[in-house]
Each structure stands twice: as C-alpha cells, then as structure tokens.
Amino acid sequence: xxxxxxxxxxxxYRAVDEINAELTDDQHLDKxxxxxxxxxxxxxxxxxxxxxxxxxxxxxxxxxxxxxxxADDKAMSxxxxxxxxxxxxxxxxxxxxxAA
Numbered sequence: 277x278x279x280x281x282x283x284x285x286x287x288x289y290r291a292v293d294e295i296n297a298e299l300t301d302d303q304h305l306d307k308x309x310x311x312x313x314x315x316x317x318x319x320x321x322x323x324x325x326x327x328x329x330x331x332x333x334x335x336x337x338x339x340x341x342x343x344x345x346x347a348d349d350k351a352m353s354x355x356x357x358x359x360x361x362x363x364x365x366x367x368x369x370x371x372x373x374x375a376a
Contacts, residue, residue, distance in 0.1 A: 279340065284370045285309075287339055288362060291331035299324060309363035325359065332369065342376055 289307045296304045303319050305311050305328070312318045313325055320328070329346050336342045346369065351358050358368030 279370065279373045281366065281370055284373065285366050287335045288332055288366050288369065291328060291335050292362075294331045294335075295320075295324065295328045298327065305362070307362075309361065309366065311362045313361060313365065314357055314359045329359070332365070336369070336373075340373070342373065344372060344376070346372065 292305045292307055299305075299320065303324065305313070305319065313320065313328070318325070326347070333344060333346055336344050347359075351368070356364070358364050
C-alpha cells in the first residue's frame, strides 16, 4: 500500500490533536517533526506516549482500514526507537504502511 509522507504526517497530526485534548497545556505536543516523544526532553510521560501511539493506530484504522500494532517486537528491538520524535514516528508509520 502506498501512502504519501504528507498523508501519514496529517494522520499523525490528527492523533496529536486527539492526545492534546487530554493533556495539560505544558504537556501539549507541537505539530513539528522535531517534537520529542520519548526520552529526557519529552513533554509527555510514558502513559501519554502509549495513549498517543494508540491514537495513531486508531487513525490508521479509521483512515486506511489498517489494523496495526506499532509498539510491537519489531519496534522494540530496533537499535533506535521509532518513537523518539514525530519525524521518526512518521517515517516508521510510513514504512509499516508500505510493508502492509
């Protein structure tokens, strides 16, 4: 399945809107590829990250009809986490869509 990077970015940014509605103002994620999701510079905690990943998975299903678990063994075994920033997440989601 081929989906443009712009389409995947829009899908992830809709999940950002969804999660921001549940977060305090100082935790809000910016719609910027450099936004840090994981690690010492992240604004959100691990529970919010899990909620965000689930929101992305729901967007994938709603938009593309794809039922996909992003935080699976493949993602967890990668040398560099695909959940570091919005940019790495977008690239990871696009690669998973293309492999589907």
